[in-house]
Every structure is written in C-alpha cells, then in structure tokens.
Amino acid sequence: EAAVTQSPRNKVTVTGGNVTLSCRQTNSHNYMYWYRQDTGHGLRLIHYSYGAGNLQIGDVPDGYKATRTTQEDFFLLLELASPSQTSLYFCASSDPRWGGRAEQFFGPGTRLTVL
Amino acid sequence: SQLAEENSWALSVHEGESVTVNCSYKTSITALQWYRQKSGKGPAQLILIRSNEREKRNGRLRATLDTSSQSSSLSITATRCEDTAVYFCAGMGYKLTFGTGTSLLVDP
Incomplete structure (x- = not known):
C-alpha cells in the first residue's frame, strides 16, 4: 500500500x-x-506533477508555488502567506499505470494557520 | 465548479442501521470513486465504479452508478461506530474532482 507522509x-x-x-x-x-x-x-x-521536474497548475493555484525535486518529494511553497490560506493541506499520489485519474493515496495532512 | 457533489451535508444513524449517501455530477466521467475520511486522517478510497458498471460491492459497501441521471450512491449496511466519517464522491473525468462530502455519524 502507498505510503505518503507530510511535514x-x-x-x-x-x-x-x-x-x-x-x-x-x-x-x-x-x-x-x-x-x-x-x-x-x-x-x-x-498543483500537481507527473514526475520529477514537472509541474501542472490545478484549480486554485493563486498564491502557491510547487516544486517536484524527485519522484518521491513534492513541496508546496507559500512565499507571502495570507490568512485566506489558512487551511488543511493534503498531499496525494497515484499509480502511473492509470494516469492521473486513478485511486489517489493521501497523506495525513498539514494544518496551516496564518495569523 | 464542483464536478461531483453529495446531496446531503450530514447524516446520522444508529449502529446496525443502513444508510445511503447520494452524489450527483454534472459532466462526463469515465468512473466514479467513493472516499472516506476519518477525523484527523486523509481520505482513503472505498470503491471505484466505472461508467459501464451499474453496481459495485465491497463488503458492507455497495455503490451504484446511473450515468443517465448522472448520479451515484454509496450504501453501508450494518453500520458500525467506526463508519463515522466524511464520505466523498470523486468524478473521474480528465482529472479527479471531489465533492464537498457528507458527514456520517453512527451512534452506538
């Protein structure tokens, strides 16, 4: 089973x-x-990514950058955080055999509070 | 805009009862997934039902898909307290789009 961790x-x-x-x-x-x-x-x-070095824009990208350094690691960057970005953030991954629409395996989430 | 959305914000049942969560979607999909999210955890897939399937079962779970009415349902029989969670449908079009979720509370 897929293991996705967040920090x-x-x-x-x-x-x-x-x-x-x-x-x-x-x-x-x-x-x-x-x-x-x-x-x-x-x-x-x-944001989402097909592989290392690849980035795709999602549905709500404003105020966020992302970087995929390796197949394993995907980072979300908030360079000028705003209170509207207070949220629960999840990372997920999916199996390449089924493209981008397969079952997604989620991490435990990061709760971000911007004061 | 939401591709998929559940039809009820919250449901409550007693342990042992059956419950059904409904979902409607607005655009063409190749399949629909049902996810469950327990408190403090990320979502986890329960069932994937393809557009050429009308019904799919997984233990106490039964999903249906009606492409003519663009709707799906997830039924849980013999509910348990541990079924308490938020249930999402997710439409598989060119990408996976999640509904807003239905919160299910199963009382002992």
Missing part, C-alpha cells in the same frame, strides 16, 4: 511569512498532488 503536521505563521510544506511518497508513483480542504469546498486541487 510538518501543524504550522502557524504570520501574514507575509514564508512557508514550505513537504510531502514524500515511497511507492514509486509518478503522479503527486497538493490539495487544500476547507469547510463547504471539499478538496480543491492546487
């Missing part, structure tokens, strides 16, 4: 702060995703 699990920062959320998956999945989860909106896709 930190909780993060508090101030408006204008610089935050990096980390995600690692250990099942050789090519596809990785970053979502935010907010009450009333469900899971919304921020």
Whole structure:
C-alpha cells in the first residue's frame, strides 16, 4: 500500500511569512498532488506533477508555488502567506499505470494557520 | 465548479442501521470513486465504479452508478461506530474532482 507522509503536521505563521510544506511518497508513483480542504469546498486541487521536474497548475493555484525535486518529494511553497490560506493541506499520489485519474493515496495532512 | 457533489451535508444513524449517501455530477466521467475520511486522517478510497458498471460491492459497501441521471450512491449496511466519517464522491473525468462530502455519524 502507498505510503505518503507530510511535514510538518501543524504550522502557524504570520501574514507575509514564508512557508514550505513537504510531502514524500515511497511507492514509486509518478503522479503527486497538493490539495487544500476547507469547510463547504471539499478538496480543491492546487498543483500537481507527473514526475520529477514537472509541474501542472490545478484549480486554485493563486498564491502557491510547487516544486517536484524527485519522484518521491513534492513541496508546496507559500512565499507571502495570507490568512485566506489558512487551511488543511493534503498531499496525494497515484499509480502511473492509470494516469492521473486513478485511486489517489493521501497523506495525513498539514494544518496551516496564518495569523 | 464542483464536478461531483453529495446531496446531503450530514447524516446520522444508529449502529446496525443502513444508510445511503447520494452524489450527483454534472459532466462526463469515465468512473466514479467513493472516499472516506476519518477525523484527523486523509481520505482513503472505498470503491471505484466505472461508467459501464451499474453496481459495485465491497463488503458492507455497495455503490451504484446511473450515468443517465448522472448520479451515484454509496450504501453501508450494518453500520458500525467506526463508519463515522466524511464520505466523498470523486468524478473521474480528465482529472479527479471531489465533492464537498457528507458527514456520517453512527451512534452506538
């Protein structure tokens, strides 16, 4: 079974702060995703990647950058954090045999609070 | 915009009862997935049902898909307290799009 880990699990920062959320998956999945989860909106896709060095824009990318350094590691960057980015962030990965629409395996989430 | 959305915000049942969560979607899909998210955890897939399937079972879970009405349901029989979670449907079009979720509370 896919293993997806995220760090930190909780993060508090101030408006204008610089935050990096980390995600690692250990099942050789090519596809990785970053979502935010907010009450009333469900899971919304921020950025995703097909493999190391590849980045694709999701549905709510404004204010976020991402970088995929290796097949295992995917980072989400908030360079000027704002209170509207207070949310629960999930990373996920999926099996390349089924493209980007297969079952996604999720990490435990990072709760980010921007004061 | 939401490709898929559940039809109820929250449901509550007593342990042992059956419950059904409904989902509707607005665009063409190749398949639909149901996920469960327990408190403090990430979502985990329960069932994937393809567009050429009408029903799929997984233990106490049964998913249906009606492409003509663009709707799906997830039924849980003999509910247990540990079924308490948020249930999402996710439509598989050119990408996976999640609904907003239905919160299910199973009381002992």
